[in-house]
Amino acid sequence: MAKKFYVVWKGRQEGIYDTWENCKQQVEGFPSPQYKAFPTLEQAEEAFQKGSSTYLRPKRSPMQPILEALYGKPVVPSISVDGACNGKTKEAEYRGVDTESKKIIFYKGPFPEGTNNLMEFLALVHALSYCKKHNIPIPIYSDSVTAIKWVKQKKSRSKMKPNETNSELLMLVKRAENWLEENTYLNKILKWETKTWGEIPADFGRK
Numbered sequence: 001m002a003k004k005f006y007v008v009w010k011g012r013q014e015g016i017y018d019t020w021e022n023c024k025q026q027v028e029g030f031p032s033p034q035y036k037a038f039p040t041l042e043q044a045e046e047a048f049q050k051g052s053s054t055y056l057r058p059k060r061s062p063m064q065p066i067l068e069a070l071y072g073k074p075v076v077p078s079i080s081v082d083g084a085c086n087g088k089t090k091e092a093e094y095r096g097v098d099t100e101s102k103k104i105i106f107y108k109g110p111f112p113e114g115t116n117n118l119m120e121f122l123a124l125v126h127a128l129s130y131c132k133k134h135n136i137p138i139p140i141y142s143d144s145v146t147a148i149k150w151v152k153q154k155k156s157r158s159k160m161k162p163n164e165t166n167s168e169l170l171m172l173v174k175r176a177e178n179w180l181e182e183n184t185y186l187n188k189i190l191k192w193e194t195k196t197w198g199e200i201p202a203d204f205g206r207k
Contacts, residue, residue: 005044009052009205010034014088016044034205051205053198054102074197075190076100078139079127082202083119083147092116092169094123096130097202099141106130113166118173120147121156123202125176128185136187143192143200151189154180 006023008014011033017023020037027033034052038044047055074080076099083094092114095107106126109119124147127140142148150156155177162170192200199205 004037004039005041006035006037007044007048008033008035009048009056014048014086016041016048051203053201053203053205056205074099074141074192075139078141078190079105079131080141080192080200080202081120081123081127082143082200082204083114083116083121083123084204085114085116085119086110090114092119093204094119094126095202095204096123096127096140099201102201108172111166111169111172113160113163114169115158115160117144117146117150118156118158118160118169120144121150121158122172122176124148124151124189125179128187128189129179129183131187132183132185139188139190141190141192141200143194143203145191148189148191151180 003018004020006017006020008017008023008026011026011030013026017026023035027035034056036047036055038047078099079096080099081094081096083092085092091110091112093107093109093111096105097103098105108122108126120142124140124142131138131140156173158173160166160170194200
């Protein structure tokens with residue numbers, strides 16, 4: 001039997017496993033696990049980095065036609081942003097992608113002691129800044145209600161206490177807040193409707 005490598009994006013312990021038994025321990029009985037087998041280690045490593053949204057087709061629920069009629073389809077062209085925090089390493093990252101092609105436009109990280117909310121906030125501000133710099137008045141999607149609220153308030157509400165490890169991250173947050181205070185933008189910030197459209201294209205697949 002040919003050797004396979006199993007990527008677990010969502011399970012008891014995310015990672016790459018070289019036997020089905022090891023993979024099974026992470027996903028069996030776990031709610032809505034995300035995993036897939038690949039023929040080579042190189043393909044598995046690439047898939048793990050890109051995230052599950054590139055490889056797994058979202059399941060279609062019976063409510064899908066009703067939700068699609070209510071929300072329609074995502075606006076394109078547009079930019080989608082997302083952030084993620086690795087539960088094992090406690091490192092966080094964020095990125096922005098072209099909604100239609102999923103081509104990465106920007107990526108930042110990893111940051112030690114980061115949180116999902118801070119990554120989502122920074123990703124949104126980065127996208128706004130990028131669009132203003134390049135005169136791109138297209139919508140920006142985020143699946144984070146918290147991050148959208150923080151951007152509209154021009155202030156993050158994180159309770160993270162500063163220390164030597166997170167100093168760079170908190171400096172970026174302060175810079176983002178200053179940018180929001182000093183700039184205006186034409187881009188619409190839109191909520192990504194995950195239940196209707198599946199995971200946002202910028203998703204890291206590490207929920």
